[in-house]
Amino acid sequence: MADHGLKFEIESKTVAEFRSLDKSGELILQPEYQRQAVWPVRAKVSLMETILLGYPIPEIYLAYETSPEGEQTASVVDGQQRLTSLLEFLNNKFPLDGLEDEKLSSKFEGMLFKELPDDVRQEFFQYRFPIRRLSNLADEFVRAVFARVNRVNMVLTEQELRNALLPGPFNDFLKDCAAHQISTVSGVFSGERRKRGGDLEFYAEVFGTCIFGLSNKKTELNERYDKISADFENYQDRSAEFLELLTLLSNTIKWVGRTRWSNIVDMFTLLHTSWGLRAELKSADHFQRMQVRELLDLFQRAVSERKRNGENGETDSLLESLATIVDMSAEEVEKIIEEYTSGVRNSSDLGSRRIRSQQLTLLLSRKIKN
Incomplete structure (x- = not known):
């Protein structure tokens, strides 16, 4: 049996070798556990500038896996952003805009890779990345390495x-x-x-x-x-x-432009409240659902108007319309809107979450439980 202890082989690969691995399909840039490519163009250009200057770059972790048929793949455990940026540049996806080195800027500013002089491209292809090679390790070990490296570097979200x-x-x-x-x-x-x-x-x-x-x-x-x-x-x-x-x-729901439900705080409350009333919502007839649709639309508009301190002058008409749907007085509905709006502040606080859910539940249940 193979030893699955965490052992690393230190080696290096040229830009040209990475390009060949990618073209052959042997390089897996985004294994299932990897995040998406998130580097802005500025960071990508900075990396290309580093290569052009011949300066060192932090090592890349590759997990190699060989099949019984002898086919080999290399999954990127750490270095995905760097290699994705590199391959995008080689494929002329972005130009060298904003170079910091004055000498490089005077020669290559605004150029795509294909526009660089032949000797520069040839030297670029020969640049070597330091590699830590993990060979035929179990998936849980590779994931643990990925998490540990990125936790230490503080580059991943929770x-x-x-x-x-x-x-x-x-x-x-x-x-x-x-x-x-x-x-x-x-x-x-x-x-x-x-x-x-x-x-x-x-x-x-x-x-x-x-x-x-x-x-x-x-x-x-x-x-x-x-x-x-x-x-x-x-x-x-x-x-x-x-x-x-x-x-x-x-x-x-009426999805017209941005609504309150376009905000994380309000969407959270909508989903949590609706979950508690899911049986009633599911069994509601067409007329009830249309009234729920109107209720939720008037509600989110009233909350937005309240947060704007009524500057659009629609507060009274919104409260009256909402009161009619839920068979309450405008004053009672206004109090619910005020309470809910107060709960939008300190949005992740338990008390605020409870206030928002209680007030929206109070309105929704009036419609679908009657």
Whole structure:
């Protein structure tokens, strides 16, 4: 049996060798545990400048795996951003804009790789990266190395570390949530948040809240994540219900421009509140769902108006319309809106979360439980 202890071989590879590995399909830039490429162009250009100057670059970790048929692949454990940037430059995906070295800037500023002189490109291809080679290690060891290296370097978010260390059905479920149409139509996640796993973390926190109740995000998220991930089979039915709820809300809410539901805080409250009323929402007839649709639209508009201190002059009409739908007085509805809006401050605080969920539940339940 092979020894699966953590042993590293130190070697080096040229830019040309990395290009060949990529072209042959032997280089796996983004293993399942890796994050997406997130470097801005400025950082990519800085790396190319470093290579052109011949300065050293931190070592890259590669996990080699050889099949019984003799086929070999190299997965990038650490160095994905560097190698992705390198290959993009070789494929003329970005120019050398913003070079800091005056001599290089005077010669190559604004050039694509193909526009560099032949001798410069030839020398560029010969630049050597230091490599730490991991050979035929079990997947859990490779993931542990990935997490450890990145934790020490402080380059991964908490969710990116979870993705690396806790693969499996819970992680797959979170990806299904992130890929759901509600994530797109709501506009709740920025491109940067998605790249760093913020969408997965959001759904992990909401689902955990639906299962275990409201909490302070910072104190209990990791514990709940570990618990669900380790025993996801026990949560399989509820995960299916959660996805059904996402579909129901996606088809019910008015998605016109940015709404309150485009904010993480409000979307969190909407999902948690709706989960508690999911049986009623699911069994509601068409007329009730249309009224829920109108209620949620008027509610989010009233909250936005309240946060703007009524500068659009729509407060009274919104409160009156909302009061009519839920069969309450405008004064009662105004108090609910004020309470909810107060809970938007200190958004991750347990007390604020409780206030928001209580007030939205109060309105929604008036409509679907009557």
